Amino acid sequence: MRLGVQRAVLIAAGVAVLATLSQWAHISLFESRLMWNDPGAAPETPELFHFAIQRGAAIFHDRCASCHGADGRGDRSRGIPDLGDADWLYGTGTVGDIEKVVYYGIRSHNPRGWNLAVMPAFARPVPSPTEHIPPLTPPAIRALTEYLLSREGKPADRTTAMEGAAIYGSSGGCYDCHTADAKGDSAIGAPNLIDNIWLYGDGSRQSIYDSIAYGRQGVCPARAGLLRPIQIREVSLYTFSLSHSSTTH
16 A cells, blocks of 8 residues: 555656656747747747747846836836837837847946937036037027927927027037937937927926936946846847737737
């Protein structure tokens, strides 16, 4: 009788070990597929994508949600972007673009991170510590504000907006980062100023004025060395899924 019980225990233990090995092999296979293929290929393979985003969600909530929020919607009072609106400040929102930000960060002091497009504080005597940029007077900042409001189709003083247009394209130097049409440049992280999507504030007259006057330079920490490459890919795919909900069903 005792021998039969021992045999049953051994069989159960063996089954448990086999199940664990099978699960490990399954995970290992999926991890290999994720890492050996182009990062943008995973969303085209439903079972691989679901595997990645389920694991990436846990990483996101552990490492990213404290700033971006549990739902990834960010915080405009602190300049933390909404990751679900498909409006990308750096790159075009591909998995590879997202992965680069996760690896190297933004203004994170990592030499491979995004370190360009620091918004000067034009109301200060020295707007930029690194570039020779002249300050702007409060009336000039107000004129730029009216110009941007007018470009968005919002009510604005026409005469003042015309003055702002001239400043935008000359002494303000705004065109250098935000481009002549004010639609920004995702290659350096300069935002589109006329799409009514705001990283800081609500797009009101005051919040636009404050951005021009006092500058903006948000930071995203680099995760290279803190997360394993497979974890970075998984959290990048999860982040991608936030603005591509149709691909998760």
